[in-house]
Amino acid sequence: MNNNASSIKIAVAETSVIIRSGLTAVLKRLPNLNVHPIEVSSPESLQSYIHLNTPDILIVNPTFGGWFDLATLKAENGKVETKYLALVCSVIDSNSLREYDDHLSICDDAETIATKINQLLCTDEEEEKENEQETLSQREKEIITCVVKGMTNKAIADQLYLSIHTVITHRRNIARKLQIHSPAGLTIYAIVNKLVELQDIKDNL
Numbered sequence: 001m002n003n004n005a006s007s008i009k010i011a012v013a014e015t016s017v018i019i020r021s022g023l024t025a026v027l028k029r030l031p032n033l034n035v036h037p038i039e040v041s042s043p044e045s046l047q048s049y050i051h052l053n054t055p056d057i058l059i060v061n062p063t064f065g066g067w068f069d070l071a072t073l074k075a076e077n078g079k080v081e082t083k084y085l086a087l088v089c090s091v092i093d094s095n096s097l098r099e100y101d102d103h104l105s106i107c108d109d110a111e112t113i114a115t116k117i118n119q120l121l122c123t124d125e126e127e128e129k130e131n132e133q134e135t136l137s138q139r140e141k142e143i144i145t146c147v148v149k150g151m152t153n154k155a156i157a158d159q160l161y162l163s164i165h166t167v168i169t170h171r172r173n174i175a176r177k178l179q180i181h182s183p184a185g186l187t188i189y190a191i192v193n194k195l196v197e198l199q200d201i202k203d204n205l
Contacts, residue, residue: 008033008121011049013040013060013068014087019106023059023087030114043068050077057120059085059104062096070099083120088161097161102139112138136177143170145195148187 010027014020024037038055040046043065050058050073062068070084086096086103097103102116115137136144139160146156153171157164175181180189190196 006034008035008057008117009038009053009055010035010057010059010117011038011040011046011053011055012087013043013046013058013064014089015041015061015064016089017041019061019087019089023104023106026110026113030110030117033114033117035117046073055082057083057085057117059087061087061089062092062100063090074099085116085120086161092161094158094161098163100163102166103161115139136174140170140174140177141195143167144174144186144190147171147183148190148196149200 012020012023012027014023020039020041024039027035027037038049038053040049046060046064049055060068060070062070074084083101084099086100088097088103088105101120104113104116108116116139119137142160143156146159151159153164153167156162157167160167162170174186178186178189180186191198
């Protein structure tokens with residue numbers, strides 16, 4: 001498994017040279033991550049690359065090549081160690097992101113991108129060690145806000161374009177970081193830390 005000192009192989013599959021090269025430049029400059037990005041400009045190039053290599057992460061636009069069929073790629077290549085990040089460049093249906101482990105937006109800053117990459121590559125053991133001093137990520141704060149508003153895991157997954165499994169993983173990490181294991185406790189935390197306004201959750205109190 002990768003850690004901060006290891007070389008991280010990331011393939012960026014995007015037809016737009018501006019977006020692809022821009023993201024590649026950001027990946028190379030992420031603090032505390034030794035990323036070696038590969039640019040892939042066409043579905044044919046991606047097939048060839050995946051056949052010969054096993055990237056740690058594949059970042060791919062869900063509209064890559066017209067429409068990118070991630071389920072088929074997974075079935076054909078069977079590389080379970082590769083994680084998949086959707087590169088969201090426009091408004092997209094949340095259902096199309098179900099197969100992905102998480103997603104990036106072209107509006108994300110470097111810190112958010114680094115956090116998502118770290119979360120994808122960490123094992124549970126590594127997470128436990130890091131989370132002792134780790135603060136909540138922006139994604140975890142968003143999930144806490146949804147939880148205290150009374151949303152189900154499925155509703156949270158739909159709103160944030162995540163799989164239910166990813167939501168559950170985030171909730172487990174939140175509970176471990178904060179040592180809070182109840183929605184009521186999370187509600188108090190969210191109010192105290194101004195993650196939500198009282199009027200947003202009064203119906204659930």
